[in-house]
Amino acid sequence: MSIVLVGGGPDTTRSPAVVAPFLETCRSTSVEHVAVLLTGSAHIAARFAWDYLELLAPLDADVRVVPLDGGPVAEEIRTAGALLVGGGPTPVYREALAPFAPVIQERVAAGMPYLGFSAGAMIAATRSLAGGYRLSGVEVCSQECSEELDELTVLPGLGLVPWLVDSHAAQAGTLSRAVGLVEGGLCPEAVAIDEDTAVVLENDGAVRVIGSGQVWWVRADLDGTRVGAQRA
Secondary structure, three states, rough: OOOOOOOOOOOHHHHHOOOOHHHHHOOOOOOOOEEEEEEEHHHHHHHOOHHHHHHHHHHHEEEEEOOOOOOOOHHHHHOOEEEEEEOOHHHHHHHHHHHHHHHHHHHHHOOOEEEEEHHHHHHHEEEEEEEEOOOEEOOOHHHHHHHOOOOOOEEEEOEOOOEEEEEEEHOOOOOOHHHHHOOOOOOOOOEOOOOEEEEEEEOHHHEEEOOOOOEEEEEEEOEEEEEEEEOO
């Protein structure tokens, strides 16, 4: 199992180290086929695929862009040696991939590398943040981050990591949303990831941070809500 969750999109991922663990695992396990799952039709997915393909260029593998709208999603998830889930509208990714959550869990647990960018990182959680910018009517982040949802909305995700994930933390100010989620009892633990930064969940369960930014861990305990930053 190797899970890499990136706090932004490929356009904001400047540090090669951010995707290095995914590439290294693909090489060490002789992955021949990487599926890149992107929202939209084949035409739309192709428009946004180039930045992802550039990051995967060092791999000697068959990299296939798979549109979630009309693409062979089920077949690719079953047969790919590694999976990349891109950024974009989080609710669309979650809804499209929810039916495949059990097989994705099974394949990742068996060793399939998973790389998620922004939305692809957020839906990796057992309970994933779909969007929203208010908690009980009070704003906790910018409406621009809401995904067109009003109240903070947490729904079942892919079940790959136990903590809720938010992205673009420092750049979009979503740390306050992660704090609100924990304070409001919507989750016991959340991690907000900066752009150009990733959380890596290793085979032995160890967690490390790579990239130029920080990740922000928000946890509920007996004394209230605690926030701590972790750097590479």
